[in-house]
Amino acid sequence: MTIILNGRVECMKSHQQRTTLQSAGYQYLETKLENLVVLAERELQAAVLSERELQAAVLTEREFQKAVLATHKETYGGGIGRRTELRRRWRRTEPRKRRRNHQRNHEKG
Numbered sequence: 001m002t003i004i005l006n007g008r009v010e011c012m013k014s015h016q017q018r019t020t021l022q023s024a025g026y027q028y029l030e031t032k033l034e035n036l037v038v039l040a041e042r043e044l045q046a047a048v049l050s051e052r053e054l055q056a057a058v059l060t061e062r063e064f065q066k067a068v069l070a071t072h073k074e075t076y077g078g079g080i081g082r083r084t085e086l087r088r089r090w091r092r093t094e095p096r097k098r099r100r101n102h103q104r105n106h107e108k109g
Helices: 015-076 082-092 095-108
Strands: 002-005 008-011
Touching: none
Parallel strands: none
Antiparallel strands: 002 008
């Protein structure tokens, strides 16, 4: 059996030489594979940590919005007025929907 080892062509004459070389090759491949698995696990853990940090930032943003709303309620008494709420809702709708809703409302009257 002929094999290339460290850039040289070697002729393996005995069965023992072949099996020794094969087991060394398998160990090398196993070590490489284990290293890749460990690296992949580390990358996954880093991704999970960054996902958790992102979720924490989103929660912090929500808490900030709640605090602003609470401060507004304390300052002006109660929540935002019904008119303000309707105005904000109206601004979020698309212009086509606004036109359609406006037409529907005036057809009823």
